[in-house]
Amino acid sequence: MDQREVLYFKDNNKDNFIGGFSAVVLAAGKGKRMKSNLPKVLHKICFKPMIFYLLNSIYKANPKNVFIVVGFKNELVYQYLEQNFNQAICVVQEKQLGTANAVAATKEYKNIFAENILIVCGDVPLLSTETIEKILNFKKNNCLNAVVVTAQTDNPYGYGRVIKDEDGNVLKIVEESDANSEEKQIKEINTSIYCIDKDVLFNLIDKIQSKNSQNEFYLTDIVELISNDESLKIKSYKVDDFLEVEGVNDRVQLAKLEKLLQKKINENLMLSGVTIYYPESVFIDIEVEIDKDTIIQPFSFISGKSKIEKNCVIGPFAQIEDSFIGEGTVINKSLIQGSTIGKYNVIGPTSYIRPGTITGDNVKIGACCEIKKSKIASNSKVPHLSYIGDAEIGSNVNVGAATVTCNYDGFFKNKTIIEDG
Ligand code: UD1
Ligand code: MG
Numbered sequence: 001m002d003q004r005e006v007l008y009f010k011d012n013n014k015d016n017f018i019g020g021f022s023a024v025v026l027a028a029g030k031g032k033r034m035k036s037n038l039p040k041v042l043h044k045i046c047f048k049p050m051i052f053y054l055l056n057s058i059y060k061a062n063p064k065n066v067f068i069v070v071g072f073k074n075e076l077v078y079q080y081l082e083q084n085f086n087q088a089i090c091v092v093q094e095k096q097l098g099t100a101n102a103v104a105a106t107k108e109y110k111n112i113f114a115e116n117i118l119i120v121c122g123d124v125p126l127l128s129t130e131t132i133e134k135i136l137n138f139k140k141n142n143c144l145n146a147v148v149v150t151a152q153t154d155n156p157y158g159y160g161r162v163i164k165d166e167d168g169n170v171l172k173i174v175e176e177s178d179a180n181s182e183e184k185q186i187k188e189i190n191t192s193i194y195c196i197d198k199d200v201l202f203n204l205i206d207k208i209q210s211k212n213s214q215n216e217f218y219l220t221d222i223v224e225l226i227s228n229d230e231s232l233k234i235k236s237y238k239v240d241d242f243l244e245v246e247g248v249n250d251r252v253q254l255a256k257l258e259k260l261l262q263k264k265i266n267e268n269l270m271l272s273g274v275t276i277y278y279p280e281s282v283f284i285d286i287e288v289e290i291d292k293d294t295i296i297q298p299f300s301f302i303s304g305k306s307k308i309e310k311n312c313v314i315g316p317f318a319q320i321e322d323s324f325i326g327e328g329t330v331i332n333k334s335l336i337q338g339s340t341i342g343k344y345n346v347i348g349p350t351s352y353i354r355p356g357t358i359t360g361d362n363v364k365i366g367a368c369c370e371i372k373k374s375k376i377a378s379n380s381k382v383p384h385l386s387y388i389g390d391a392e393i394g395s396n397v398n399v400g401a402a403t404v405t406c407n408y409d410g411f412f413k414n415k416t417i418i419e420d421g
Contacts, residue, residue: 027122028071028093033035041122053125060129066212098216147192159189172224191245394420
């Protein structure tokens with residue numbers, strides 16, 4: 001059992017909070033290893049773009065402001081942020097010349113940055129608020145000008161290695177492609193998370209050169225510049241759990257982190273009183289609410305702004321998106337989208353409930369029915385093979401098998417009204 005605390009679930013520990021930081025999230029890279037036309041940070045984990053989780057953790061730590069450096073297909077990232085995190089400030093890095101160049105793109109905002117700048121890559125979805133706070137506190141408590149966050153791993157291949165002197169002081173970071181065979185043996189890696197004084201960062205960022213195997217401006221070089229300056233103090237902070245800072249570079253890592261996060265979401269629901277049979281086959285969005293004693297059967301997917309009240313039986317093979325499901329409702333092998341379902345309904349098998357549908361209590365929608373943007377009042381039944389579209393059906397109505405409400409006359413969509421009884 002995974003005992004890690006992935007901290008989306010735990011409330012911010014306010015006593016621990018120091019505040020006074022700005023965050024810079026680097027998300028301009030193409031993510032070559034994803035082999036995708038979609039920017040890496042928009043690839044989904046548990047129904048949401050991976051950047052959702054990182055920004056969620058950052059915002060819970062209460063930053064002064066958050067800057068996202070975008071580049072490759074920036075209009076798509078911009079659009080997502082506008083709709084979901086509209087307080088974030090997007091900065092465009094015109095050419096992807098390296099991580100230092102990406103940070104330098106934020107320079108024009110220097111005046112509104114807080115004194116501490118937290119720098120994180122956009123591809124670390126499991127970073128928790130608690131760890132962010134620990135990093136900020138570590139910097140403050142040790143009166144540092146900079147912190148470089150590191151992790152220990154048995155498989156350091158591909159990461160920058162942390163070079164230290166015999167007293168454990170950080171000297172520099174060496175990238176995989178620039179490391180010699182001795183340096184490649186080092187198992188302490190750079191996570192690409194840093195917290196640096198605003199003035200130190202912006203004074204040094206332009207001093208970084210691109211003399212390396214990739215001809216890129218590496219942000220990692222700032223570590224050596226700080227460490228070489230007698231007047232500045234830098235230390236490394238090693239995170240307890242490598243998984244929390246593991247980056248997504250390809251789709252295998254994407255799947256690995258998704259699995260970890262889904263396990264945690266399901267475990268939290270089970271601990272709160274929801275039964276999930278064969279949880280490895282059940283996929284639930286982090287924002288979904290499910291009340292006690294509801295049972296989720298195998299191969300079910302519940303996503304978006306959905307809420308399921310108590311004592312329901314969902315699945316097997318149910319798909320519920322952006323819907324409300326009232327107490328005691330049973331949904332078997334059906335797809336429900338954007339609908340409000342009353343209490344003690346029985347739905348399925350194999351029915352399709354489309355957006356805008358509202359049902360009262362004790363409604364039955366049986367096998368192979370399609371209901372679109374319709375109201376069905378309490379105690380009514382649509383038991384077999386019907387299409388009900390743009391209709392209002394009163395209470396105590398029994399719709400015969402294979403009934404169709406013809407809503408479209410070739411010009412207009414018309415409403416069908418069937419009154420009570
Ligand atoms: C980087 C670090 C490496 C560290 C690793 C941890 C450097 C030079 N190396 O390597 O030490 O171990 O992260 O995961 O920093 N980006 C931009 N603009 C650019 C280039 C990159 O915004 O011009 C963004 C990318 O979108 C990505 C992040 O910066 O989110 C890191 O870039 P990536 O190419 O993944 O660096 P790594 O090779 O992983
Ligand atoms: Mg990376």
